[in-house]
Amino acid sequence: MTVVSYRGVLTKSKRNKKLTVGKKGQGGRNNQGRITVPHQGGGHKQAYRLVDFKYDKKNIPAKFTTVEYDPNRNAFISLAVYADGEKRYVVFPKGASVGDKFIVSATAEPKAGNRLPLVNIPVGTFVHNVEIKVNGGAKLARSAGGFLQVVAHDEGKTFLKMPSTEVRKVPSLAWATVGEVSNGEWKLTNFGKAGRSRWKGIRPTVRGSAMSPVDHPHGGGEGRQGIGLRRGPKTRHGKLAYGVKTRRSKKYSNVQIVTRRKTKRNQQTSI
Secondary structure (H helix, E strand, O other), rough: OOOOOOOOOOOEEEOOOEEEEOOOOOOOOOOOOOEEOOOEOOOOOOOEEOOOOOOOOOOOOOOOOOOOOOOOOOEEEEEEEEEOOOOEEOOOOOOOOOOEEEEEEOOOOOOOOOEEHHOOOOOEEEEOOOEEEOOOOOOOOOOOOEEEEEEEOOOEEEEEEEEOOOOEEEEEOEEEOOOOEEEEHHHHOOOOOOHHHHOOOOOOOOOOOOOOOOOOOOOOOOOOOOHHHHHHOOOOOEEEOOOOOOOOOHHHHHHHEEEEOHHHHHHHHHO
């Protein structure tokens, strides 16, 4: 069962075949055939929709003609028809409806659906599909219900507040779409039965304590016993599961972070 009904939202069930390509499932395996992401495999056959994140058709008005389901993302997509006749799939923004027009232009009005440089967007506005590099394509806030808030403009940089309270700075000439991403109620979806998870390609999750010692550090023992580890829970590969930083110290986007997100640990150290 699904808490949110999409019957009155989606307008088309069949995809545009010219804007889709075949997709082969990997089952959570890498190029060597080893499982790197567990609990994946099977599922219904899917076709990949070629969604436009470049938005390189500038100064040409377009219109949202459909609201479609995309099995590859949790946001809705729409078939945008440009004034010159070209059709492209784009992420459907919240609050828009079929027939609404939008444009990608530096002189566009900052209303939901329009795309323009961050420097032309007022402070306090919610944006999505934000670029990290100028003309590098949308990278931030692309999933269902996602948005960033424009906090300030200063010396060629625009400061954006993430949903996690982290503040980042990106070039002010980078492009962004005004508004939020559609389908913000996605988290309210209740699968209702195990079979629907299998349709999605999600395989069962087995507790480590229910395994044997050869398969997991938590395994073994007679009956129900503790994990027997002093340093805390571990992954099936023997690494600590909690409290370990996994972010790369030399990640390219580190220079963009102005203030880290607020956590209980950060608040305790600041007191």
